Amino acid sequence: MQPSLDKKEQDLARWQQYIKAIAEHRDEQAFARLFDDFAPKVKAFSLAAQPGASMIADELVQEVMLKIWNKAHLYNPAKASVTTWLYTLARNARIDYIRRNGRFSSEISSDDIYNDILDDRLDLFSLTQQKQTEQLIRSSLSELPIDQSQVLAKVYMEGKTHQQTAAELQLPLGTVKSRVRLALNKLEVLLRREAK
Amino acid sequence: MKHKNPHSPVLYHPSDDQLTEYSAGVLAMSRALCIATHIEHCHSCQQRIISLRQLGSAQLENLAPQKVSIDLKNSVLAKIKNNNVNEASDPAEFVKKSATKSSNTIPRCLTKWVPESFEKVDWSFVTPSVSISELCTEGSGAKVALVKVKAGGSMAHHSHTSEEITVILEGSFSDEDGCYRPGDYVFRDGVHDHKPIATNDQDCICLIVMDGPIQLTGWFSRLLNPLLRLNHKMPALAGS
Numbered sequence: 001m002q003p004s005l006d007k008k009e010q011d012l013a014r015w016q017q018y019i020k021a022i023a024e025h026r027d028e029q030a031f032a033r034l035f036d037d038f039a040p041k042v043k044a045f046s047l048a049a050q051p052g053a054s055m056i057a058d059e060l061v062q063e064v065m066l067k068i069w070n071k072a073h074l075y076n077p078a079k080a081s082v083t084t085w086l087y088t089l090a091r092n093a094r095i096d097y098i099r100r101n102g103r104f105s106s107e108i109s110s111d112d113i114y115n116d117i118l119d120d121r122l123d124l125f126s127l128t129q130q131k132q133t134e135q136l137i138r139s140s141l142s143e144l145p146i147d148q149s150q151v152l153a154k155v156y157m158e159g160k161t162h163q164q165t166a167a168e169l170q171l172p173l174g175t176v177k178s179r180v181r182l183a184l185n186k187l188e189v190l191l192r193r194e195a196k
Numbered sequence: 197m198k199h200k201n202p203h204s205p206v207l208y209h210p211s212d213d214q215l216t217e218y219s220a221g222v223l224a225m226s227r228a229l230c231i232a233t234h235i236e237h238c239h240s241c242q243q244r245i246i247s248l249r250q251l252g253s254a255q256l257e258n259l260a261p262q263k264v265s266i267d268l269k270n271s272v273l274a275k276i277k278n279n280n281v282n283e284a285s286d287p288a289e290f291v292k293k294s295a296t297k298s299s300n301t302i303p304r305c306l307t308k309w310v311p312e313s314f315e316k317v318d319w320s321f322v323t324p325s326v327s328i329s330e331l332c333t334e335g336s337g338a339k340v341a342l343v344k345v346k347a348g349g350s351m352a353h354h355s356h357t358s359e360e361i362t363v364i365l366e367g368s369f370s371d372e373d374g375c376y377r378p379g380d381y382v383f384r385d386g387v388h389d390h391k392p393i394a395t396n397d398q399d400c401i402c403l404i405v406m407d408g409p410i411q412l413t414g415w416f417s418r419l420l421n422p423l424l425r426l427n428h429k430m431p432a433l434a435g436s
């Protein structure tokens with residue numbers, strides 16, 4: 001069951017207040033409330049990639065929540081929505097966790113790559129466009145056909161490549177890619193490249 | 197994948213599939229580094245990635261939460277009591293750095309390995325035309341390196357057994373398929389033989405990620421720098 005859009009808006013406004021309080025006043029109560037709301041999401045996000053790995057999920061929760069505490073002053077509501085900022089922290093932490101192990105080990109960390117360069121360069125026009133994209137995605141995501149939302153979940157929530165998704169769903173790679181593209185078209189995520 | 201756009205200085209981009217995987221954080225780090233390098237030059241890919249990232253955040257908003265233990269909560273709350281220092285990251289400093297960035301400065305994502313300039317990089321000789329500086333090797337065996345080709349010089353005739361990504365940093369080169377300039381992102385599968393030639397005006401410096409061993413054909417193989425052979429099992433060369 002998806003929360004209504006109004007409830008979502010309320011949640012987001014509240015989270016924004018919590019982060020502001022953490023940034024400006026080191027408000028531990030605000031942090032505790034944000035923890036109650038967001039930590040279970042992080043846990044779910046970790047378990048989506050590594051089902052059953054409860055200890056790893058707890059470690060990720062701790063890491064992400066501490067990052068929020070330490071980076072709250074860097075969050076700029078004008079540049080990104082609060083869930084985008086939180087998602088980025090969770091995604092990067094999960095990348096780095098997986099990166100520390102075996103075959104996927106790398107000297108390159110998520111900080112090297114996802115270094116906020118995107119958010120610092122947005123002009124007003126682009127920001128407006130991005131806000132529109134965000135609204136559209138939020139309102140239309142739950143209306144996607146199941147075969148499309150399923151592959152999106154594999155890629156974004158479970159952290160699988162198109163290839164891995166194809167293997168798990170026992171589909172041709174081309175089918176997975178086209179389902180993703182159909183979803184992106186419906187959500188109008190990738191517009192034509194602008195002439196610049 | 198080519199997007200022909202006469203107005204954009206950057207002509208060659210990662211595919212949308214790769215941008216999707218990048219935004220979801222599922223690409224190998226070496227590949228993600230190539231995309232990060234490309235987008236420092238490419239506004240339209242930046243926009244695409246920002247939009248794609250929103251797919252991730254929207255899904256996270258809808259993700260069914262999983263219960264977190266009270267012990268974990270208390271543990272985290274205890275940790276923040278001891279830690280009141282904001283992470284050292286001064287937004288003002290970064291803005292200053294960005295403002296002075298020109299097209300010839302080091303991409304931000306490469307400054308860990310190239311803090312100052314390409315001149316100061318520790319280059320290793322491969323051929324009279326080609327120098328290489330290995331940045332790192334992944335757990336998967338993929339290699340990340342800078343390659344410098346002298347003005348007018350060519351990379352040896354070479355084919356390779358698996359995928360390779362090149363992002364031009366300075367200068368330009370061309371091969372049978374096109375002419376590539378700073379910011380261009382060039383993906384090659386393992387199938388084709390190609391011979392990139394740097395244009396005559398200046399040295400060409402690129403970021404390269406190679407998944408598999410480079411198999412040099414022709415007499416260049418005798419000059420092969422041991423650096424390239426490191427960790428790559430070299431197949432027996434025909435005729436050698």
